[in-house]
Amino acid sequence: MTSTEPKIGHNLKRHRKAAGLSQEALSEASGICVSVIRDLEQGRRDTARMPTLSAFAAALHITTGQLFGDASAGVDRREPDAEPVGLIGVRRALTPVRGLDGQPLDVDPAGPAPTIADVTDAVRAANRIYHRNDYAATLAALPGLLGQVRALVDITGGDEQLAAHTLASRGYALAGRLLIQLRQVDLAHVALDNALRHARDSGDQVAGAEAVAPMCWLLLRCGRFADAKHLALRTAESTEPRLSTANPAELAGWGQLLIKAAAAAVRDASRDEASEILDLAAAGALRLGDRRAPHANLIGNDFSTEGVH
Known part of the structure; x- marks a missing residue:
């Protein structure tokens, strides 16, 4: 998320109050632990897994895209002034800045390590949203998803790393397909080059x-x-x-x-x-x-x- 668009927690709180629900009531309706809701709304977490956000959206009777900021929606609507802001997150994910040690500068060492199951769920959920033609929500979800697949490849080894490369390939391929839909040809090419690289590494x-x-x-x-x-x-x-x-x-x-x-x-x-x-x-x-x-x-x-x- 960028500083120019509301964070997910802000939007979650706004839609929850508009629905007349307490945090506890939203927890019961969505099946998501109330501590996750509190952490998001109080800014202790910037985002959540896509299945979690989809559960919130279903409980609040809104689209998943409404939990994200307006910038991604602006790109989806082809608003001429929206692209520089709405694409910042996915640009960062596709072209991370790396130091001399080769590590991306945006890695949070204190963050939870992704698992094969976590990333499989995230790729599946993002594809479902994409195939519902909710491009704004998919675009907003991509930076987190690509960060997950990148981290998964980095922390796994052996057969698990081969599986991680396969998931990474599918995550980047999704990014490429979405960016083609949004007419972002150069970014789509970067995404699909990454998809092909991970596919080769997966065997x-x-x-x-x-x-x-x-x-x-x-x-x-x-x-x-x-x-x-x-x-x-x-x-x-x-x-x-x-x-x-x-x-x-x-x-x-x-x-x-x-x-x-x-x-x-x-x-x-x-x-x-x-x-x-x-x-x-x-x-x-x-x-x-x-x-x-x-x-x-x-x-x-x-x-x-x-x-x-």
């Missing part, structure tokens, strides 16, 4: 496909049709699953790449090539059937036969 081909797909979308938005098609097809070829044994996540990631490649081919006046690519995607969608990737609600991948046809 997870599915995460890699999920990161490449929005990068192809960004290239399409920039008119780079040949680049988008080449990137999508090259990645699809390297991650192509065996249809007879592929799991839903592998099929969905591969299928999304083919959809992006077909879209690029159509825009590049190669309709016959696009038709051939879609035929291949249809085979994957048919194999996928009604199954759904177990992490689909983390990324919003709805590849299916309906999506292909």
